[in-house]
Amino acid sequence: MSFKLVNIWNPKGGQGKSMIAINLAAAAMEIKLKPLVICQDPQGTSTLYHKGGNLHFDVVSKIPDSKPDANLVIIDHQASDWEVPKGKIILMPVKPARSQYKTYADAKKRAERQGKQVITVVTDANHQRADEMATARKLVAKGAYEIPASGVFSRSDSDLISIFDPLMDRAYKVKERRREFLQILGAIFTGMIEEDGDLQNVA
Ligand SMILES: Nc1ncnc2c1ncn2[C@@H]1O[C@H](COP(=O)(O)OP(=O)(O)OP(=O)(O)O)[C@@H](O)[C@H]1O
Ligand SMILES: [Mg+2]
Known part of the structure; x- marks a missing residue:
């Protein structure tokens, strides 16, 4: 594959x-793809979700040394990892609070200097705060996607489930949030290069 x-x-x-x-992989399942999440931290959040037993895809804690049995591989990097990832497409989430923004801006510059295609996703913007709204708007105007602050994430987090889990079907605005993930998935797939070999060579 x-x-x-x-x-x-x-x-x-x-x-x-x-x-x-987690939620991008769950969105991929919705459209019949076979995702694999790699979380290099054995104590990492996505590994923890996987141990919860409610995900319908695999999460592994190291890069497999052969070709993966998946058609979408998602690598969940750790905090403080400053090495620009290999691979052409990098998805960078950023919370719009001023204290959070500078690391994103510095890291994005590094990635772009190496010719990467960066997809920015503004997360958790508090629409009650004018400064956060302004930053979110500015990023969206430059092509970023947005996943606004939403209670569905704390709820799914406490149950270690994705927002696509049927248990979340009646959560407030979950349909909007699901749609955002499917859109981001679409953006990732537009013009994306397929890899065809061992993961060790590309990840
Ligand atoms: N749009 C959002 N609305 C509400 N909460 C959010 C939103 N986006 C992220 N969060 C919350 O922010 C917290 C941090 O998210 P997460 O653990 O995914 O960050 P991370 O970048 O993986 O952190 P680390 O670098 O420590 O691994 C989580 O509790 C998550 O549910
Ligand atoms: Mg994490």
Whole structure:
């Protein structure tokens, strides 16, 4: 099976990397893809979700040394990992609070200097705060996607389930949030290169 590879990266902690890794993989399942999440931290959030037993895809804690049995490979990077990931497409989540933004901006510059295609996803913007709204709007105007602040993520987090789990069907605005993930998935797939070999060579 050939596969597509997405690295979810931002050296700043708590930006939504793992939240996106899990829900993007769950969105991929909805459209009949076979995702694999790689979380290099055995104590990492996506590994923890997997241990919860409610995900319908695999999460592994190291890069497999052969061709993956998946057609979408999502790497959930750890905080403080400043090494620009290999692979052409990098998805960078960023919370729009001022204290969080600088790491994203610095890391994005590094990635772009290496010719990467960066997809920015603004996460958790508090629409009650004018400064956060302004930052979110500015990023969206430049092509970023947005997953606004939403209670569905704390709820799914406490149950270690994705927002696509049927248990979330009646949660407030879950349909909107699901649609955002499917859109991001569409954006990732547009013009994306397929890899066809061992993961060790590309990840
Ligand atoms: N749009 C959102 N609305 C509400 N909460 C959010 C949103 N995006 C992210 N969060 C919450 O922010 C917290 C941090 O997210 P997450 O653990 O995915 O970040 P991370 O970048 O993987 O962090 P780390 O670098 O520590 O691994 C989680 O509790 C997550 O549910
Ligand atoms: Mg994480």
